[in-house]
Amino acid sequence: MKLRLFAGALALFSSLAVSAQSHMMEVNTKKLGAPVQPTMYGLFFEDINYAADGGLYGELVKNRSFEFPDHLMGWEAFGNFSVKDDGPFERCPHYVELRDPGHGERRSGLSNNGFFGIGLKQGEDYRFSVWAKAPQGSAKLIVQFIDRASMGENQQFAEAKLDVTSGKWQKYELVLKSPRTMEKAQLRIFLDGKNTVDLEHVSLFPVNTFKNRKNGMRRDLAQALADVHPGLLRFPGGCIVEGVDLATRYQWKNTIGPVENRPLNENRWEYTFPHRFYPDYFQSYGLGFFEFFQLAEDIGAEPLPVLNVGMACQFQNWDKEEAHVPVDQLQPYIQDCLDLIEFANGPIDSEWGKVRAEMGHPEPFNMKFIGVGNEQWDDMYYRRLEPFVAAIKAKYPNIQIVGTSGPDSEGEMWQKGWAAMKKQKADLVDEHFYRNEDWFLATPEGKEKYGNCGAMRYDTYDRKGPKVFAGEYACHGKNNHKWNHYEASILEAGFMTGMERNADVVYMTAYAPLFAHIEGWQWRPDLIWFDNLRMFKSCSYYVQQMYATNKGTNVLPMTMDKKPVAGLDGQDGLHASAVFDKDSGEIIIKVVNTSKAAQPISILLTGMKGERTAQVLELGNNGDPDDENTLDKPELIHPVPLTVQCIADKKQTVLNDQLYPLSFRIYKVKK
Numbered sequence: 001m002k003l004r005l006f007a008g009a010l011a012l013f014s015s016l017a018v019s020a021q022s023h024m025m026e027v028n029t030k031k032l033g034a035p036v037q038p039t040m041y042g043l044f045f046e047d048i049n050y051a052a053d054g055g056l057y058g059e060l061v062k063n064r065s066f067e068f069p070d071h072l073m074g075w076e077a078f079g080n081f082s083v084k085d086d087g088p089f090e091r092c093p094h095y096v097e098l099r100d101p102g103h104g105e106r107r108s109g110l111s112n113n114g115f116f117g118i119g120l121k122q123g124e125d126y127r128f129s130v131w132a133k134a135p136q137g138s139a140k141l142i143v144q145f146i147d148r149a150s151m152g153e154n155q156q157f158a159e160a161k162l163d164v165t166s167g168k169w170q171k172y173e174l175v176l177k178s179p180r181t182m183e184k185a186q187l188r189i190f191l192d193g194k195n196t197v198d199l200e201h202v203s204l205f206p207v208n209t210f211k212n213r214k215n216g217m218r219r220d221l222a223q224a225l226a227d228v229h230p231g232l233l234r235f236p237g238g239c240i241v242e243g244v245d246l247a248t249r250y251q252w253k254n255t256i257g258p259v260e261n262r263p264l265n266e267n268r269w270e271y272t273f274p275h276r277f278y279p280d281y282f283q284s285y286g287l288g289f290f291e292f293f294q295l296a297e298d299i300g301a302e303p304l305p306v307l308n309v310g311m312a313c314q315f316q317n318w319d320k321e322e323a324h325v326p327v328d329q330l331q332p333y334i335q336d337c338l339d340l341i342e343f344a345n346g347p348i349d350s351e352w353g354k355v356r357a358e359m360g361h362p363e364p365f366n367m368k369f370i371g372v373g374n375e376q377w378d379d380m381y382y383r384r385l386e387p388f389v390a391a392i393k394a395k396y397p398n399i400q401i402v403g404t405s406g407p408d409s410e411g412e413m414w415q416k417g418w419a420a421m422k423k424q425k426a427d428l429v430d431e432h433f434y435r436n437e438d439w440f441l442a443t444p445e446g447k448e449k450y451g452n453c454g455a456m457r458y459d460t461y462d463r464k465g466p467k468v469f470a471g472e473y474a475c476h477g478k479n480n481h482k483w484n485h486y487e488a489s490i491l492e493a494g495f496m497t498g499m500e501r502n503a504d505v506v507y508m509t510a511y512a513p514l515f516a517h518i519e520g521w522q523w524r525p526d527l528i529w530f531d532n533l534r535m536f537k538s539c540s541y542y543v544q545q546m547y548a549t550n551k552g553t554n555v556l557p558m559t560m561d562k563k564p565v566a567g568l569d570g571q572d573g574l575h576a577s578a579v580f581d582k583d584s585g586e587i588i589i590k591v592v593n594t595s596k597a598a599q600p601i602s603i604l605l606t607g608m609k610g611e612r613t614a615q616v617l618e619l620g621n622n623g624d625p626d627d628e629n630t631l632d633k634p635e636l637i638h639p640v641p642l643t644v645q646c647i648a649d650k651k652q653t654v655l656n657d658q659l660y661p662l663s664f665r666i667y668k669v670k671k
């Protein structure tokens with residue numbers, strides 16, 4: 001209701017100082033509604049856009065095990081060398097042998113280019129390690145950081161010597177401090193002397209990884225994840241779960257155990273978009289399932305692994321039944337799911353619990369959810385899912401199963417998917433929607449094209465069926481005119497009020513994708529962007545963070561004119577929802593102005609009396625919907641704290657405020 005101050009109303013609301021156009025909303029602070037699930041609001045990790053190798057995973061050497069199909073891709077080898085294949089790690093058998101170059105003035109050695117260069121920071125320590133053997137009993141190496149583009153006297157700006165002291169394979173380590181900050185350095189290794197040396201698994205990590213782990217994550221990127229305070233971490237994808245064919249699907253068992261022996265897999269994002277082609281994009285699996293579980297634990301998120309349902313990517317294979325595993329041959333895939341649950345939760349004397357313990361985590365990871373199939377659709381999927389559900393529920397009745405409704409957020413196939421998931425008693429359904437402004441705002445065009453969209457989407461969901469996992473979504477600006485811009489994030493914020501209001505059906509959510517290297521992306525928008533040294537959080541990141549850090553424990557009814565505040569006719573683009581937080585005793589109200597005009601608001605906090613100070617967190621900008629954060633201006637748009645004084649009228653506490661065009665405010669008021 002827009003409150004127009006005519007005489008009678010003026011008398012009634014004289015104490016409110018409400019502007020002539022104020023939008024009157026009401027929060028019933030006494031009526032606790034549905035609990036907000038602890039899994040809200042989550043993150044979705046997929047190795048796309050160099051999110052893992054070259055991104056979150058701290059390794060700085062590309063093709064460290066010489067297992068790329070072109071064994072020297074990423075390397076420059078010089079002098080007298082050869083690639084051999086009888087190394088110490090059976091699943092990564094290749095290595096490089098460096099031999100006497102034949103003359104004192106010649107050199108044998110290797111240089112590595114890293115991922116778009118090797119990023120080094122001044123004063124930071126880097127741990128170089130290598131598996132090596134010297135067939136003659138000893139050999140010497142010189143390890144250097146190199147600036148190839150230098151106009152100075154020396155290309156190298158850090159150097160260390162390494163003695164290989166055995167004819168048997170051993171791991172050697174040294175730490176090099178970088179005296180410089182460089183985005184695109186190289187690692188160079190010279191053979192020093194005439195004795196032959198064999199080199200395998202050549203690695204360089206910052207010592208200062210997240211939680212200081214040796215096989216750790218890049219600190220700034222992992223910290224950005226922790227700072228969201230996510231309720232959930234879904235991994236490892238996305239389409240990479242399926243693979244373009246089954247041979248290249250993601251297989252979790254290949255991603256655990258010693259990193260040196262994890263076999264390489266291709267990454268379908270190398271070639272999925274030929275207009276963004278990356279021939280050197282592979283999965284080393286250094287960031288594998290143990291590391292994903294550990295990361296989830298570190299950042300306080302519930303782990304949600306997603307496993308292959310016996311299907312290759314349906315987009316790539318359409319109706320080709322033969323691309324998938326015959327239904328009567330699914331047992332190894334089903335066993336993968338059962339074994340994963342044992343790996344995560346089993347006792348240390350179980351087969352897979354023992355592997356977890358040997359990797360350094362005897363305590364269970366307490367996994368509660370498993371996704372079966374990524375973005376599958378139609379009977380091909382439903383038929384395959386059935387035996388998975390039966391086997392998992394029989395052995396692990398408490399594990400909740402996440403099925404999928406396919407790649408669309410509406411339409412016949414989506415409906416069919418939901419019906420099938422309900423029939424099969426999946427606990428949750430993963431829905432995906434990369435959609436434009438019309439969808440997020442539920443404009444007449446949006447409704448015409450998509451049907452049930454916008455912030456009212458979940459109000460009509462079946463309360464008796466599986467719960468919703470909005471597992472991949474983002475607002476994609478129309479006509480690709482802009483990416484990760486401010487307006488898109490505000491529309492996401494508005495839409496999310498509908499997720500919050502419908503906490504009884506929406507149990508999990510995740511924006512997607514998560515990471516993108518600015519030189520290596522295939523898909524945008526993305527939540528966090530980075531190069532080899534820097535990163536920035538998109539405006540959408542801040543929206544996710546604002547929700548996740550203010551999720552409360554129970555929904556409170558919030559209305560305008562007795563209707564949900566969801567950008568409906570007459571609501572001038574306003575979206576709002578409210579929760580109570582039992583732990584802090586605060587009422588938390590989210591209001592989003594998706595319109596391009598300022599909107600005065602009045603929120604009546606019924607059930608509360610007296611004046612209060614509301615703590616406010618605002619995401620706003622200077623009015624340009626196309627503004628965006630960038631590496632050079634990472635904080636152009638970020639949440640800002642404010643306060644607003646609430647007044648008391650005879651009946652209740654009242655919060656009067658004005659929202660700037662396209663802005664998002666969270667108000668917290670102590671009850």
Ligand code: AHR
Pocket residue numbers: 046048237238239240374375407432472512513523
């Ligand atoms: O997030 C990018 C891709 O979008 C995911 O891999 C897939 O699940 C969806 O199609």
